[in-house]
Amino acid sequence: MIHSLRGFRDLLAPDSTLFTRIEAAAREVFALYGYQEIRIPTIEPHELFVKSTGDTTDIVEKEMYAFTDQGGRHVAVRPEGTPGVVRAYIERNLSQTGKNGKYYYIGNMFRAERPQAGRYREFEQIGAEQIGNPSPFADAETVAMLVKILEKAGVQGCSAEINSLGCADCRGKYRGILSGYLKTHADALCEPCRKRIDQNPLRALDCKIDGPRLAGEAPALELCPACADHFDRTQELLKLSGVDFRVNKNLVRGLDYYTRTVFEVKAGQLGSQDAVAGGGRYDDLVKSMGGPDAPAIGWALGVDRVALLIKDSAGADTSPQIFVISASGDARAAAFKLLGDLRAAGLSADFSNFELSLKSQLRSADRSGAAVALILGGDEIKNSSCAVKPLKEKARQRTVPMADLIPEIRKLL
């Protein structure tokens, strides 16, 4: 027997149903906000992620499935969606030929992390990118939209946190101050953070080991007046949108390209893998990747984690409404025809194997979760009728004329 790889899963109902429901909720909300779907490749040039996500991030340093293909090209299986969308935006000249710069994607991402509850090596993200709008209206709209999607998917009890990382100027100054601080406290840092002091000191604040302690002790980032104003206005607009949020000065996120607003939605019920969605502004990324000067903002939501949150809610049932049984050889064709008629009437119907015994078919009917079994035998065929057997309550089986069957069943469902 061959097993699936660690961190890679098969999804069956009810989980697959939950995933579909979350995707449907997202698509519905995206349409209301003027977003169009983009489908990007699963495999991209390796350097795309090195240059955008950042070569000192965990994702690129440790977690990427990268390999050299048959043509000798260095490629990577996407660990996140933003780099691919930005590449497409530039490559296809969407700043000129596109509409409003609003794109969403739904797709699987791959990261070689240590698998645990809520953390897998293949997982699904729903993501949104809004490219070309530098104003706080875009920030507030995109966060409000994320919250709407979570609500529509049935998630309750989430909290949104926001922060500002400032612009390249604010961060340039802060980088110097922070790396000075980290150097004088290097003994207390974990090995990877010590290495990053010069290259990327901000990453220490996002470190799962050093981050929480540094949050209280390290010097905080000071925003320049323009960035402070952007952050204030974003908060006002979020309040206007009715979004429940709090400012978390220690929120830095693990990717290199963020500027100004960053945010995360968390759910306490998820335990240590509590991040449901995260995102932020990336005003310099499109330009730094060779595109136009197009400030942007986006987020990604973890569908696997949302599915865990709504697992216990109703509606994930994939049972058919009706189970059709043939009780004798001469009724099989009519039973098969009946299945088609039921489905044409919009009723979900299933069967097992008309050639098996009545007892065996009844067992399958019970296991199917259907509400009603319809049984056709020689007598029913002769009288143009059908036996109706409720499966979930103790009500008696009765015989209904074929002509009345569908309205009669509807009453039972």
Ligand code: ATP
């Ligand atoms: P974490 O801090 O939990 O590692 P992250 O900051 O790496 O999250 P992002 O890159 O911002 O996550 O991805 C957005 C969302 O995708 C996360 O909030 C989470 O819900 C989901 N996600 C990220 N990595 C995984 C994974 N390995 N398995 C399942 N979901 C994931």
Ligand code: MG
């Ligand atoms: Mg991570």
